[in-house]
Each structure stands twice: as structure tokens, then as C-alpha cells.
Amino acid sequence: MQPQTLEQILEGRRSQPNQLIEVLQDIQRTFGYISQNAMRTISRNLGVPLIEVYRVASFYKAFRLKPSGKYVLTFCTGTACHVRNANLLLDQATSYLGVQPGEVTTDGQFSVEHVNCLGACALGPIVTEDGSYHHHMTPAKLRKLIETLRNQKTEVKQYAQTK
């Protein structure tokens, strides 16, 4: 079962500095990013200096130090996707949404990220969103995906208003 709180994540791992990356992974998964507060708590509980926690959290690509958008579009830019024009899609998304990779749109809805390889090279170019893989992506499919996600947002809003 996935842990829900920082306490649960730290359970059984206290005073074990070698658990640092595992703890950071779980925090990222549960909260979407590693906050300053979380880093302080980890530092105290694992017995790792705060600067070391920050060093590790900022070294590895997997960790985000700022909250992400509601929808995170991750573009695979591995070699196989690259030769099938993955860059074109990344360009499209950044221009379309007006953000650079790693940034969040001003309305907080979208983050654009890229990853070196997702290991689904035969199906490239690949874009993932919330764990689902969108394969053989084209500009038209990407546009549709972004629009669908955007409309989901408005649907939720409308639903909230009617309530």
C-alpha cells in the first residue's frame, strides 16, 4: 500500500542514511515534490545533514523541488524517440503551453518535462501523462491530448459550480 504521510514514509527507516533516496522517492510519489519542510524532517529523522539531503534531492533528475502542474506531460527524448521527431513534439508543447521543460503553466494546470528514456522505444515517440503511455505521438494527437486534459478541468469546474 502506498504510504500517505511523511510519518508513514519514514517508518522503519529512521537513522538509516542509506534510505535517503528511497524516502525521497516515496515523498515525491505521495506529494508530487520535495518541499523544504520535508527535507528538514528527513534530515532530522535519517541523521543526514540538511545540505546532503538537498544535494541528493537536487542531483537526481527524478526529484522535483517545486510543485508540478495538475497534469504532467512527460516527453521521452531517448535516441529512438529522437530519430522519430520527439523534439518536434516537445517544441510544440512548450510553444503551445508557453512553458519551458520543468516549468508549470501560470494556471497551474500543466507541467512539461522530458525524460531520457522510458524503455518503450519501439513505440516512439512516447508521451506519458499520469502513468499512461501515449505512443506513436503526432502533433495532432498531442494537441488532442492537451485539449482533452484542459476540458477535463473545465468539466470538473462546472461540476463543482453546479454543486
Place this chain on the structure above:
Amino acid sequence: MPKLNSARELEHLRERLRQQRQDITTTVMVCGGTGCQASNSRSVVDAIRAELTRQGLEQKVWLCVTGCHGFCEQGPVMVIEPGNIFYCHVSPEDAFEIVYQTVMKGELIERLLYTDPVSGKKCRTETEIPFYEAQDRQILSQNRMVDPCSIEDYIVAGGYTALTRVLNHNLTPDRIIKEIEESRLRGRGGGGFPTGRKWQECCEAPGDEKYVICNADEGDPGAYMDRCLLEGNPHLVLEGMMLGARTIGARKGYIYVRNEYPLAVKHSRTAVEQARELGLLGNNILGSSFSFDVDIARGGGAFVCGESTALMASVEGKVGEPRAKDVHTVVDGLYHKPTTLNNVETWANIPSIISNGSSWFASKGTKGSKGTKILALTGRIKNTGLVEVAMGMPIHEVVFNIGGGAVDGKLIKAVQIGGPSGGCLPVEKFNLPIDFDILAEAGSMVGSGGMVVMDEGSCMVDVAKYFLKFLQDESCGKCVPCRLGIDRMLEIITDITEGRGKLEQLDLLEELAETVSETALCGLGKTAPNPVLTTLRYFRQEYEAHINERRCPSGVCKALITYRIDPDKCTGCGVCLRGCVHGAITGEKNQQHVIDVHLCQKCGICRSECKFDAIQVVSENEVSRCSST
């Protein structure tokens, strides 16, 4: 399930499980790997399961959700035995027909059969498919027989027999090492170091506390065989690790797996838990004196962590920076203890070497490279996926016979083998065999086995730039040659791709590349210049075209090209206009459209969307020549 206390109990369990499955007449193996899941194989499984229940066939038909079959492009794929029937691009709506016609009556469903794109022939069975026909699937074929989340399946398929053999006959470490050495198995992760020698050195290293590590940090973009193995047959890898641990005397092991592979993380965790429950991991395994346990460590998305010392630092919870290997990790590794680190594929080879003997393994392959190798065949070819071939197969056979050749009638130009540490080989070198030493001589390497095929649409200078960017991004920054050398090389290449290049820069580039490869600290830095060196060696004319003519022959480098719309081909349909995110295209419906070169960012979206091939890429200098006349 109760804990097993002896090898005999394991054999009894195997016998009992086999008997339980006697009534099964048909097996439906649906691929549940990442690739096929992306193509919605889960719904296919649900639909077939529901249909089997509806027909009351749950006892007779075994629906097995397996790991990756390798032919991801055709997903979701399934194989039905007996008959070896292969269906591809299956959808949940096909479930009724599959159960009613094929499972119950043994009839084929024509539309789900695979059509060979080269000959246009429909293939009735899996073995008829050219993609599979030329392969020698020693390891990958086992993926199809087991549900990765079921230890029972692995046991029924003959799993853990190598372990029982070692424990029953009480084979000494020397004997096992001799077997591995005689098999001449070499590390599958990239280096190609003889596995037997590594084990020997670790075995001889002083100290009681030793470790084994499975390197599943497959950071090499374009390769995914490790994901496929760990995700599809985790017990095979685990058994290999157990044999390694028993040999070198380790009580603890780690599987260091990329967190970008969620399914591999999940399946390896499940496998470890199941093995613990059965007593195949833990204290006194199968009643012997051998104790061993495995933990899963997730990677943090750093390419450098594929390097052994960086990986070990990462397992320790630290920043993944490599260190000088004056003393090898087999003596001074994880927590400064002797450590044997092997790649997933290497571990997966161990059980069959122990079971079948070293001569069986060494009978395949070339003089210096034995056995089979899994390759990730991707890029601009017809059949992409994972292929396993005997070492020594020429590249052209892999690319053309298995891969089916180029797509869209284009010409294949090169293949990039071995990822960012490997090199690009031109078509003229396609007669070279897949062999550690021969490819290294040619400036490339087998590496982890990623093979990205490129056609005339790929610019080799851009490819070199892509890898340098990748490596610049991934360099940990600890040593100067790698941190600054790659930066400078990238600067020069960027100059070239943007039309500012000078011929003398090529010599400087070569010199820099050689310096970086001689002086960098770790394997990543040492091999970083390979893509530059090989493209310079085999595609120098492309570099020269960029420099002398300010022209990108493949029409890729943005600074040297301009997009325009061919008035004869444009129908004014408006697709490009709607697709352009920069608002650079204008035109009335059914009238010819035009691109405003000042607004155009040369992203290429319009070109990829135009159905009439009306968007052309022309050289920047051609345009200026036209406008000046």
C-alpha cells in the same frame, strides 16, 4: 504457500503444480509488458478472461499475462498454444472471436494475423514471422512461458533447478566459477568484462561481508532489454543473483532499478517477496547453509548511476558520483566491501549456463563473444522491438532480415549501436558482426545492445550534437575532462550546425574527443566522445557540407534550413495553418498558404501534418541565392 525446507520439497512442489495443470488444453499468452500495456493490452486480457468465464473454460484454458514478447510495435500481441498462433493489434472487441473460433475450434482469424510488410505474406504462426525466424531466443523465449508475478509459473517452467543443482551437489565456488569462465560469458551491460574473472576476483577478495548487485539502471536511451527481463521474468534474474551470491559468498544483494520503469520495480519486488515466502531467500535457503536476501533500490534518474561505483554510491543513499577505480569494486565496492555487480542480462544468463553447462553456452557466438545477445532494434525501420540473436550475426541481417529494412521507401544510412557510449556505423560497415571486440575496433561497441537505425532523414552532425547534449546534461561534473570537455565539444558542434563552423574546428574537435576519452574519470566520460569520433570518421562529408556549403544535407539543422509551401502541391486545406503554434502560416481556405519566414520557428509540425507533401525544406543558402538573382 508453506516454506520449503529442502531441494526435494521444491521438486515435489514442482511436480504437484505440474499435475494441477494437467487439464489445461490451451494456453493463451497475452503480452503485458510496458509496450503492450501502452497499447491497451490490459483491456484485452479482461475481455478474454470474461469470455472464457462465459464459456466455462477457466479450468481448461490458461490465460497467462506474460512479460514482453519483444515485438512491441505490433502490440497488443498474443500467442495461442498449441498451434503457435500469433495475433497482433488485438482489441478487446476481438475477445469473443478469439475464444469461440481459435480457442474452441482451432480456427484462425485472418485479420488478426501478422502481415509481413516486406513480402505481404500473412503469417499463421509466430515462427513463420521473419522478425522471429532469424532470432535465437534463449532468454527472451522464457518470458512467454511465465506470468512475471507468479513464482509457481517459473517453477513449473523449470525455474530454480540451477539453484537446486548447486545446493544438491554442493558445487564449490571454484567449480561454479570454472563453469562460468569456460562458458566465456562476458558482461552484457556494456563493458564486456569476462564474468567468470569478475566472480573469481570477488571470491578471492578478503572479507566475510560481500555483496551482489544487479544493475538495472538502464539509462542508455534506446535500449530496454533489462526492463523487459526484469519486468517479464524477475525470478530468472533473481536465480542468477542467488547463484552469484552462493559463489562469491554474499549474504545480501541489491537490484538497482530505474524508477522510470514502474512495472519492473513492482515485479521485482513481488518476486523477492514470493521467494522469501517460499524460503528461496532468507536464512538457510532450502535447508542448506546458504543464506541470502535481496532488496530493491530505486534509481533517481541519473545516467551516470549505470557506472558501477556511482551506482554503489547511490545504493548507499548518496549522490551518484563515480570514483577512481584504482582498487576494483570486486575488492572495494558497496560499503567498501567486495561486490560483484552484473547487468540484468548477465544475471539472466547464469541459470542456464549452470543447468546446461558451459559448452552449451560457448557453442553459440564467435571466438571472443559467446552466447546470445538481446538487442533493442528501434528507429527508422519496419519491425522494431527486442531481438535476441547469437553473437556474430552481421548487422545487416539484424537490420534488414529481422528489422525488415527502411520505412517510407527511404534509404538506411547508419545504425547507432551501444547508446551514448557507442558509435554510429555507416551502411558500408553493416557486414560487421555483433561482437564485442570487432565493434570496438570499428569505434563503436555492443554496449547494452541498443541499435537505433537512422535513414537519410537523420543528420549525423545533429545526432552527434544530440548525444553531446545528453551527456552534458548527465555528466555528474566531478572530473574536469568530462564536465568541460563535453561542453567545449558541444560548443563546436553547435557552431557547425548553426553555420558558423570552420574546417580547422574539426581537428580541434577530434583532439578534444581524444583527450576526454583518455583522461576522464569513469566509463561514461571515457566513452562520451564515441558518437563524435565515429560520425567524424564515417560521415565527415556531412560535417564538411555544414561548414563549407552552410548546408544540412538531411534538412535537419534548423539554422541552415527554411520551410516553404510548394504552390503546386498546396490545396489550401488549412491543416498546417491550424497546426502551427507560432502563427506563421496564413492563407484563405482552398487558396495557397504561405509561411512567414520571420515568424517560422522551423519546428516541422506543418510538414509532419501535411497530407499532400506540400511543405518543403530548402537550404537557407539556396533561398538567399534565389532572392539575390
